[in-house]
Amino acid sequence: MRAALSERSGRRRRSDVPEATVARLPVYLRALHVLADGGSSTVSSEALAAAAGVGSAKLRKDLSYLGSYGTRGVGYDVAELVLHVSAALGLGRRWPVVLVGVGNLGHALAGYGGFDERGFCVVGLFDVDPARVGERVGEQVVRHLDELDDVVHSARASIGVITTPASAAQDVCDRLVAAGITSVLNFAPALLQVPAGVDVRKVDLSNELQILSFHEHRKAARALTGVPA
Amino acid sequence: MRAALSERSGRRRRSDVPEATVARLPVYLRALHVLADGGSSTVSSEALAAAAGVGSAKLRKDLSYLGSYGTRGVGYDVAELVLHVSAALGLGRRWPVVLVGVGNLGHALAGYGGFDERGFCVVGLFDVDPARVGERVGEQVVRHLDELDDVVHSARASIGVITTPASAAQDVCDRLVAAGITSVLNFAPALLQVPAGVDVRKVDLSNELQILSFHEHRKAARALTGVPA
DNA sequence: ACGCGCTTGTGAACGCATGCACGAAGTCGA
DNA sequence: TCGACTTCGTGCATGCGTTCACAAGCGCGT
Ligand SMILES: NC(=O)c1ccc[n+]([C@@H]2O[C@H](COP(=O)([O-])OP(=O)(O)OC[C@H]3O[C@@H](n4cnc5c(N)ncnc54)[C@H](O)[C@@H]3O)[C@@H](O)[C@H]2O)c1
Ligand SMILES: NC(=O)c1ccc[n+]([C@@H]2O[C@H](COP(=O)([O-])OP(=O)(O)OC[C@H]3O[C@@H](n4cnc5c(N)ncnc54)[C@H](O)[C@@H]3O)[C@@H](O)[C@H]2O)c1
Numbered sequence: 001m002r003a004a005l006s007e008r009s010g011r012r013r014r015s016d017v018p019e020a021t022v023a024r025l026p027v028y029l030r031a032l033h034v035l036a037d038g039g040s041s042t043v044s045s046e047a048l049a050a051a052a053g054v055g056s057a058k059l060r061k062d063l064s065y066l067g068s069y070g071t072r073g074v075g076y077d078v079a080e081l082v083l084h085v086s087a088a089l090g091l092g093r094r095w096p097v098v099l100v101g102v103g104n105l106g107h108a109l110a111g112y113g114g115f116d117e118r119g120f121c122v123v124g125l126f127d128v129d130p131a132r133v134g135e136r137v138g139e140q141v142v143r144h145l146d147e148l149d150d151v152v153h154s155a156r157a158s159i160g161v162i163t164t165p166a167s168a169a170q171d172v173c174d175r176l177v178a179a180g181i182t183s184v185l186n187f188a189p190a191l192l193q194v195p196a197g198v199d200v201r202k203v204d205l206s207n208e209l210q211i212l213s214f215h216e217h218r219k220a221a222r223a224l225t226g227v228p229a
Numbered sequence: 230m231r232a233a234l235s236e237r238s239g240r241r242r243r244s245d246v247p248e249a250t251v252a253r254l255p256v257y258l259r260a261l262h263v264l265a266d267g268g269s270s271t272v273s274s275e276a277l278a279a280a281a282g283v284g285s286a287k288l289r290k291d292l293s294y295l296g297s298y299g300t301r302g303v304g305y306d307v308a309e310l311v312l313h314v315s316a317a318l319g320l321g322r323r324w325p326v327v328l329v330g331v332g333n334l335g336h337a338l339a340g341y342g343g344f345d346e347r348g349f350c351v352v353g354l355f356d357v358d359p360a361r362v363g364e365r366v367g368e369q370v371v372r373h374l375d376e377l378d379d380v381v382h383s384a385r386a387s388i389g390v391i392t393t394p395a396s397a398a399q400d401v402c403d404r405l406v407a408a409g410i411t412s413v414l415n416f417a418p419a420l421l422q423v424p425a426g427v428d429v430r431k432v433d434l435s436n437e438l439q440i441l442s443f444h445e446h447r448k449a450a451r452a453l454t455g456v457p458a
Numbered sequence: 459a460c461g462c463g464c465t466t467g468t469g470a471a472c473g474c475a476t477g478c479a480c481g482a483a484g485t486c487g488a
Numbered sequence: 489t490c491g492a493c494t495t496c497g498t499g500c501a502t503g504c505g506t507t508c509a510c511a512a513g514c515g516c517g518t
Contacts, residue, residue: 273495274495275495289496292496292497293498299495300496301494301495301497304496305496
């Protein structure tokens with residue numbers, strides 16, 4: 001019998017949190033903040049799970065990847081858990097974010113206060129349209145895209161948001177990566193090509209609507225054929 | 230061939246498409262449109278998969294849930310596949326959509342032309358703020374929320390979008406459901422409670438950023454400790 | 459001090475999704 | 489007409505994620 005706990009690839013290490021769990025941590029964190037504001041000092045996995053809209057077993061397993069921060073027979077200390085989840089998400093610091101494409105959607109995002117409340121702050125707005133450059137949006141002034149490198153470097157930003165038309169998205173993405181950005185949130189309906197080490201998340205509102213229409217379609221079909229109540 | 234297809238529960242029926250596949254169909258559809266605009270009349274699973282950013286085996290399996298619309302040795306007919314995928318997504322018709330909460334984000338969505346291009350049309354904008362009601366946004370005039378029932382009923386809308394503050398989201402959702410809406414796209418950071426038969430999809434931009442910051446955090450930690458190369 | 463009830467943390471079973479590998483089926487050229 | 493080549497459709501194995509169920513652990517009341 002050879003080394004039982006091999007650290008061969010494939011084995012899950014201590015600090016290795018499953019992606020599905022990572023995607024739920026922000027939900028838990030928000031639920032915890034609501035509970036904290038409501039005056040709760042401790043919370044059971046059952047109650048927190050209900051507040052987050054998941055099963056309690058799933059919640060416990062998710063939190064167990066971060067460590068053993070609960071007390072058996074009691075539950076979790078809300079304030080303490082907020083700290084641990086925040087730490088896991090890297091929210092111990094405030095992340096500078098740059099946004100490119102200050103159009104319809106970019107304006108809404110730039111003026112949104114919710115980001116600052118959750119650990120992010122916009123340090124730069126960029127566009128190429130001369131009519132946009134110089135415009136004041138929120139606490140920032142829209143800069144020309146050519147200034148991207150300077151701002152990213154001086155603010156040490158590593159997160160970028162793309163709200164340009166799809167046709168410009170890949171080019172903008174390349175410039176973001178060249179400037180040092182290593183995480184991209186993309187609202188344009190385009191598939192971005194990035195080098196290894198750079199993360200991309202895509203938010204596509206049309207996709208969401210089409211997924212809904214798929215289910216609507218099935219509901220309507222089912223109402224006619226299968227189950228007439 | 231005998232009818233060996235039992236319709237036992239648990240068996241996957243013909244029209245039963247896995248949820249993960251449904252979520253990718255809009256991506257394929259968009260890629261197909263790009264290819265069609267580019268002049269391609271047929272496309273192989275390999276090429277379409279590359280355009281959609283997935284593996285070719287996954288793409289073929291996904292499409293196989295809709296039927297056998299490919300030609301071995303050739304590939305898929307682009308125009309034909311567009312029709313089949315559109316049909317599966319229920320895009321044979323144009324879906325009327327109502328939007329509640331014409332603030333920062335609501336304005337951006339209401340003025341967005343991309344929805345109309347993809348099978349949806351906004352048939353009503355609603356708010357409770359007297360200052361907003363009456364304002365012209367895009368091709369619509371903002372109505373008071375009290376008119377929701379009338380509009381939903383007369384336009385036969387079944388899809389609703391919520392862009393109100395989180396505190397009002399559940400109340401607005403209840404009113405949407407009461408008016409007859411059976412699919413909700415929610416941008417407010419709140420967990421919505423809905424009766425069975427109503428679908429909800431949530432889009433939370435802060436969550437997306439926090440997921441990115443998790444990975445950024447790990448990258449930074451790894452750069453210091455593990456792999457200095 | 460001690461047992462009782464409550465809740466966590468986790469091993470194990472299960473189910474879904476992904477990736478591989480290949481037979482089936484169609485096209486194209488000779 | 490036929491054979492070789494191309495690509496689809498899919499059974500199968502693998503891995504990931506979810507759910508179940510329960511022992512371990514902690515606080516509290518007696
Ligand atoms: N508006 C919405 O509600 C909405 C909804 C879903 C998706 N989207 C997507 O978000 C993106 C932006 O949408 P929008 O409505 O804000 O469009 P928009 O045209 O109003 O804004 C786009 C902005 O990007 C700028 N831009 C263009 N090319 C650029 C470049 N190369 N570098 C920097 N900036 C550049 C333009 O000057 C403009 O200000 C689009 O891809 C759209 O499909 C928007
Ligand atoms: N703006 C953004 O970029 C952004 C980003 C992420 C999330 N969000 C979320 O989207 C939602 C809207 O954001 P926003 O920036 O547009 O806020 P906003 O305050 O600009 O707009 C909210 C609108 O909803 C209306 N409203 C309030 N209560 C209502 C009710 N009961 N019925 C109908 N309408 C009502 C208000 O009158 C206002 O017009 C919020 O939940 C926010 O957290 C916004």
